[in-house]
Amino acid sequence: MDDKKKVDTDNNSAFPIAAPGYYFIIATFFATVVFALAGVVSLATICFTLTLFVCWFFRNPERVTPMVDGAVVSPADGKVIIIEPLSESPFSKGACIKISIFMSVFNVHVNRIPHEGKVINISYFPGKFFNASFDKASKENEHNAILIETEKGKKICAVQIAGLIARRIICRLKHGDIVKRGERFGMICFGSRLDVYLPADSKICVAVGNKIKAGSGILGYLA
Numbered sequence: 001m002d003d004k005k006k007v008d009t010d011n012n013s014a015f016p017i018a019a020p021g022y023y024f025i026i027a028t029f030f031a032t033v034v035f036a037l038a039g040v041v042s043l044a045t046i047c048f049t050l051t052l053f054v055c056w057f058f059r060n061p062e063r064v065t066p067m068v069d070g071a072v073v074s075p076a077d078g079k080v081i082i083i084e085p086l087s088e089s090p091f092s093k094g095a096c097i098k099i100s101i102f103m104s105v106f107n108v109h110v111n112r113i114p115h116e117g118k119v120i121n122i123s124y125f126p127g128k129f130f131n132a133s134f135d136k137a138s139k140e141n142e143h144n145a146i147l148i149e150t151e152k153g154k155k156i157c158a159v160q161i162a163g164l165i166a167r168r169i170i171c172r173l174k175h176g177d178i179v180k181r182g183e184r185f186g187m188i189c190f191g192s193r194l195d196v197y198l199p200a201d202s203k204i205c206v207a208v209g210n211k212i213k214a215g216s217g218i219l220g221y222l223a
Helices: 019-037 041-057
Strands: 004-006 064-066 071-073 078-086 096-103 110-112 117-125 143-149 155-162 169-171 184-188 192-199 218-221
Touching: 019 041, 064 071, 078 192, 096 218, 143 169, 155 169, 155 184, 192 218
Parallel strands: none
Antiparallel strands: 004 064, 071 218, 078 096, 096 192, 110 184, 117 143, 143 155, 155 192, 169 184
């Protein structure tokens, strides 16, 4: 039996460009047309180039998600910058392992569910906008934490964190939602970071410096 399965292929979230990008694309293309009609070729060229970049930035590719029992997939594309054990999770009771993934402007920014389960809490913190690669970003930056409980009672938290440039966190989940591993749930516009908090007895499969893809790259396995 194939242990992998494509997700989100039958709904609007599978469109090649993520919906939050439409506004930026329309705005930059409109500016391109205005400058072109006005005969300002240099600015029209710049705006057209920006339009192409925005289309590329908001790309929304399909991913093949591992359906291996207990596998926790990355909620974001990017580079693993922190792996550390904590005596207490900031978002649930008990010890945990924190994994931080930094997204540059060159990464796909669509976020995905790390493991199937039920959303038991969503907490939003309107904080500051430090560089997302700084350690203090986890606590002090604007962030949105999604706490998921698996069928076996394990708790996993994915935290969307705004960065120096990123000023818009998008999350379409609500309390009580039943979610699937690899399913799209939101994004952060223009560079940022995702923190994942796993149970302390999880087996971690990545190392600091590894590059990983949302929905397909495995961070670790639940015990």
